[in-house]
Amino acid sequence: MSENWAAFFYLVAAVCFIVALKGLSSPRTARLGNVVGAAGALVSVLVVMAVHRPDRLVWILIAIAVGGAIGTLAAQRVAMTAMPQMVALFNGVGGAAGAMVALLELAEGTSDAVPHLAVTAFTVLIGSITFSGSLLTFAKLQEIVTGRPMVFPGMRWVAAVSVAGSLATGVWVTLTGSVLGAVLLAALTLGLGLLLVLPVGGADVPIVISLLNAFSGITVTASGYVLSNTLLIVAGTLVGASGTLLTKMMADAMGRSLVNILFGAFAGGSTLGSTTESDRPVRSGGPPDIAIQLGYARKVVVVPGYGLAVAQAQHTMRDLTDALESRGVEVTYAIHPVAGRMPGHMNVLLAEADVPYDKLKEMTEVNPEFRTTDVALVVGANDVVNPAAHTEPGSPIYGMPILEVAHAASVVFLKRSMRPGFAGIENELLYDQKTTLLFGDAKESLSKLLAAVKNL
The missing domain is CATH 3.40.50.1220 (TPP-binding domain)
Structure with a gap:
């Protein structure tokens, strides 16, 4: 396939994503929006295969078939009550995919330009945070771990050191292109994702889901830059922007700032509460x-x-x-x-x-x-x-x-x-x-x- 035709079909796919997002804004058109978005994703995959003609096409098709079967089965069987958990897992998978792509590109040494390496390091950072944070959000919603905020002594200092270490390691990767540094960055930011979600609980969890959704979009955008793929940049920007706006709207609906929601538990002011049943008298009826x-x-x-x-x-x-x-x-x-x-x-x-x-x-x-x-x-x-x-x-x-x-x-x-x-x-x-x-x-x-x- 020629570059001109590839660019045309990428444009078609990008339009599909935009139309899909608009369709999802209303229950009346949400089903059509899903179909249009899926069509755009299918066009994207087919164009990539036609343009790049991957050597291991059979293995890629097998992976797509297995993933598609798992996704179809999960979508058919998931209970409505478990839909938030599924969304959290989707966010995590998106973050992990972006981080892995960045690590593989760095290992292959496709570019030693500082801007390219900086975006690669950023992709590893935000993708790893999204992955671990989403998994912990899933565990909270699934009640595998307590849904209440979890804070341990010295947690703020551990978080501060983790942030400083992640930034320093990111600079190291940017300046040297070190694969070891990128792996260390991934490990540090996996821990940072856990520290981000641990203090959050109660009614704030839906907002964190929305925030991690925005993070997954930002990861896709960054990985699009790493791969020089315009369509990934467009798709990721749409998800990141919509997720960010939704997070802001939900925080406003809670009457609190996002900073307070994420870090309020450090000051003892988050969604801490009791799970004990009251024995006070109430009026019940039949x-x-x-x-x-x-x-x-x-x-x-x-x-x-x-x-x-x-x-x-x-x-x-x-x-x-x-x-x-x-x-x-x-x-x-x-x-x-x-x-x-x-x-x-x-x-x-x-x-x-x-x-x-x-x-x-x-x-x-x-x-x-x-x-x-x-x-x-x-x-x-x-x-x-x-x-x-x-x-x-x-x-x-x-x-x-x-x-x-x-x-x-x-x-x-x-x-x-x-x-x-x-x-x-x-x-x-x-x-x-x-x-x-x-x-x-x-x-x-x-x-x-x-x-x-x-x-x-």
């Missing part, structure tokens, strides 16, 4: 009583959370809202930017149940409506409706914008137990006189509510 509240309400706002995803109860939730609407009840869904375990988690979950997109209202749009809401039905959410964000300056979530369900005439919580939410703090709204709790698995509770509403 499905028939709550069904009466819902069935005779004028307006109901549903607040979905991670518990809804854990129970895989989104379809039952949709059936319940359909039953309420058939009785003339106005039903909408309130979506908090960091509800769940990753950006857009609740949007994806409800889209899977074919909930109309126009019924999903973002926090800024729905908050004024709570004052005219008869019942706020909170299903598996806790931190994103916790008034402590407004009332308790010492709270880990203080300053975080929340869904103001406390302004509704009555509040119903569907919870498994009285254990605190992901941030590890109690929610005083649970003990309010206008709050009723229905304990149990979300899917089972919603099924009972659905049956009770139909019997009204």
Whole structure:
């Protein structure tokens, strides 16, 4: 294939990536965006093979087939609750791939120019941080290790020494092109990635996922420069820029700076909390009583959370809202930017149940409506409706914008137990006189509510 045709198809692939990113910005077009993005990736791979004609084509095709089979199987079997873990793994794989490409290019001695070596060292650095940080994020979300912040004595000094050592080693690689130096840089920054994620916990984990996603894009961009591949630079820049913007938006939604989110635990002010269940008295109700509240309400706002995803109860939730609407009840869904375990988690979950997109209202749009809401039905959410964000300056979530369900005439919580939410703090709204709790698995509770509403 000629260079002109290769450049043309690279342009086609780049346009596909841009269109795909635009498509993914809305649930209505997300599926098409995925297809267009996959088509762009396929074009990219085919063009690279046609232009460079690799010697070990058979092994490359075998690797693609194995990876494709693993990816397809994982995508088909992954539970919605495990989607954040999969995203974290994807980020890690992207970072590792970029770092390995840089190490191999350095070993082959393709260039001894200082700018090229500097970018190579940077690719190893950011790729290794992304890999180890993403693996630890996965372990936190999967509860292989505790999801709470982990800080040990002298950690800030260990982190400072690691940063200084990584920078010094990066300069060494830049000036000498040393492969040994690059390997040492990779080892140091693998540790740095762990130190970056260890102090983060609770409701901050989704933001770190977004940040590591941006890091993976930056790694791809840098590796594109190392390989002199324009398409990698374009694709990586798109991922890096979108991930950075999303991280900033989510940090704003939490009402905290990114620095505070990443390093607040060093000062004892991150998402530290308790996992102990409270024994304070609450008002609980049965499905028939709550069904009466819902069935005779004028307006109901549903607040979905991670518990809804854990129970895989989104379809039952949709059936319940359909039953309420058939009785003339106005039903909408309130979506908090960091509800769940990753950006857009609740949007994806409800889209899977074919909930109309126009019924999903973002926090800024729905908050004024709570004052005219008869019942706020909170299903598996806790931190994103916790008034402590407004009332308790010492709270880990203080300053975080929340869904103001406390302004509704009555509040119903569907919870498994009285254990605190992901941030590890109690929610005083649970003990309010206008709050009723229905304990149990979300899917089972919603099924009972659905049956009770139909019997009204």
